[in-house]
Amino acid sequence: MNKNDYIIRLETEKDYRETENLAREAFWNLSVPGCNEHYLIHTMRTHKDFVRELNYVIEAGGKIIGCIMYTRAKLADENKEEKPVLTMGPLCIHPDYQRKGYSRILLEYTFEKAAELGYDTIINFGNPDNYVARGYKSCKKYNVCFEGDVFPTALLVKVLDENALDGRKWFYYPSDVEAPCDDAEAVEKFDALFPPKEKAWQPSQEEFYIHSHSVINW
Numbered sequence: 001m002n003k004n005d006y007i008i009r010l011e012t013e014k015d016y017r018e019t020e021n022l023a024r025e026a027f028w029n030l031s032v033p034g035c036n037e038h039y040l041i042h043t044m045r046t047h048k049d050f051v052r053e054l055n056y057v058i059e060a061g062g063k064i065i066g067c068i069m070y071t072r073a074k075l076a077d078e079n080k081e082e083k084p085v086l087t088m089g090p091l092c093i094h095p096d097y098q099r100k101g102y103s104r105i106l107l108e109y110t111f112e113k114a115a116e117l118g119y120d121t122i123i124n125f126g127n128p129d130n131y132v133a134r135g136y137k138s139c140k141k142y143n144v145c146f147e148g149d150v151f152p153t154a155l156l157v158k159v160l161d162e163n164a165l166d167g168r169k170w171f172y173y174p175s176d177v178e179a180p181c182d183d184a185e186a187v188e189k190f191d192a193l194f195p196p197k198e199k200a201w202q203p204s205q206e207e208f209y210i211h212s213h214s215v216i217n218w
């Protein structure tokens, strides 16, 4: 892809509705019938853990075709020593522009910016297919888990510096930024502000269920 084909820039307030609509288009029916990621984006921008300096959009053909967000999170070892890290997501590319390398561009660009901000570790919960080509590895390989020694298949770790994690066990504590999405009524009310779209089942929802309910034991 030619560098003149796209622009990467920070999101501005004027972009908010366009970005939310883009997220709705990209996530619709993907994990569940409908989606809540547009509401997540809407509410997360005012959350204390939101990292405004890493809130980028990518434009092509004069419109926003992708966006990426990060939140502050932490790792804590067994002696309660803490390490600040980032959680990546949501990340999305408009369906008409997927599989052309745009998310790769957004990820690699923001990895550099994250390193400039002093972070060396990025974590996200997602479909490994989307991330292993960007250098993400299983949480198990870095000994990063949830409390109770749970190593989810979908918990992926990207280190920006090979010495970032030293093999000791780290417990991952994400932000509570997704909490507002538990309010189904608020999600519905927000969704009603957008053009009507039909909720439906599709196979990716089963794929999501499998990924999000699987853990690595050995």
Ligand SMILES: CC(C)(COP(=O)(O)OP(=O)(O)OC[C@H]1O[C@@H](n2cnc3c(N)ncnc32)[C@H](O)[C@@H]1OP(=O)(O)O)[C@@H](O)C(=O)NCCC(=O)NCCS
Residues within 6 Å of the ligand: 026, 027, 030, 089, 090, 091, 092, 093, 094, 097, 098, 099, 100, 101, 102, 103, 104, 105, 126, 127, 129, 130, 131, 133
């Ligand atoms: C997932 C998503 C962000 C990927 O964006 P994209 O611009 O289509 O991805 P890219 O073209 O940059 O591809 C990135 C890499 O992922 C791989 N990849 C992308 N989509 C894939 C798929 N459906 N299955 C397997 N691998 C895939 C590609 O092999 C590529 O690796 P490469 O650069 O080494 O060839 C985009 O498809 C999307 O917005 N999907 C809906 C929302 C979503 O699932 N977001 C992520 C969860 S937070």
